[in-house]
Amino acid sequence: MEHFCNISGICSTELRRLNQCQLYLQVTLLSELVSADGKTIPYTYFNGNIHPGRRSILQWPRQARPPHTSWKEWKRRLVQLFCTTHSRHHLRQPLKKWNHLGPQYQLWADQVDVNDSAIYCHGWFTNITRKHSGLSGMRLYDPIGTIVPATPITATPAQVYATQYMLRVTAHRKKQAAPPARIQHTLLTARLNSLSPSEQQLVGNHIQMPLCKKAFIKDLQAGKVHRGTDGSVKHMAASHSWVLQSSRTGVFMAAHARTHPVRQKTSTKRPEAAGYCHP
Numbered sequence: 001m002e003h004f005c006n007i008s009g010i011c012s013t014e015l016r017r018l019n020q021c022q023l024y025l026q027v028t029l030l031s032e033l034v035s036a037d038g039k040t041i042p043y044t045y046f047n048g049n050i051h052p053g054r055r056s057i058l059q060w061p062r063q064a065r066p067p068h069t070s071w072k073e074w075k076r077r078l079v080q081l082f083c084t085t086h087s088r089h090h091l092r093q094p095l096k097k098w099n100h101l102g103p104q105y106q107l108w109a110d111q112v113d114v115n116d117s118a119i120y121c122h123g124w125f126t127n128i129t130r131k132h133s134g135l136s137g138m139r140l141y142d143p144i145g146t147i148v149p150a151t152p153i154t155a156t157p158a159q160v161y162a163t164q165y166m167l168r169v170t171a172h173r174k175k176q177a178a179p180p181a182r183i184q185h186t187l188l189t190a191r192l193n194s195l196s197p198s199e200q201q202l203v204g205n206h207i208q209m210p211l212c213k214k215a216f217i218k219d220l221q222a223g224k225v226h227r228g229t230d231g232s233v234k235h236m237a238a239s240h241s242w243v244l245q246s247s248r249t250g251v252f253m254a255a256h257a258r259t260h261p262v263r264q265k266t267s268t269k270r271p272e273a274a275g276y277c278h279p
Helices: 014-026 068-082 186-192 197-201 213-221 269-277
Strands: 055-056 104-108 109-115 118-122 129-134 146-148 156-162 167-172 206-208 225-234 237-248 252-259
Touching: 014 068, 104 237, 109 146, 118 156, 186 213, 197 252, 213 237
Parallel strands: none
Antiparallel strands: 055 104, 109 118, 109 156, 118 129, 129 146, 156 167, 206 252, 225 237, 237 252
């Protein structure tokens, strides 16, 4: 919805109608609207029809189907923001490969796994997943398939054309290579010394370690450690701090760091929230 809010001259009444369309379709991201190859927006979403092969994993408020005039505005604004022309709904910037770390709030019934050359089709009503293996020497797949426990995590959403004789993938996007596994630190000090810049901004770069680390970690795992946070803002210079203290021994661990609020001049909510979220 933030894209709609940034449209120059758009009124609150139209924003409310656009939000009703979004709630009815149960979509949050552009990737939940576009085709499997990430290049176009299917007509079904312009016309206000929920895609039968996709389901949101979020819980949505009940929304009645908006009237035809709302869908006309919905289509016009989507084309204005993302598409090349009104007749051919190609994205100006096609989506790239699926991101392992990106948010995903939508399940796809049909997915393809290029690693084992197979299509996985899930039935919403039967809750059964079938694996359709590729036919040798062709880009076609067995139409019958075999029942499997679940779709592998290496599979990506796909658009599948099906007949009684074969299945064929008509569109899909590959997945980005998995990021390298993070080093699992066994010592607290080693982990704090390897914080990324974004983690340092949240956790803090002025950390006071507990006197007895082993006893403190034991109390932390046993739920015998309390926490407190605070934040302050003065002339756009914000900071936050946090403290952890053992209720058994009184030993504590603390840190503070500068926070960089966005569009915030007097509120301390953002820096204090940053401290509250970590560690």
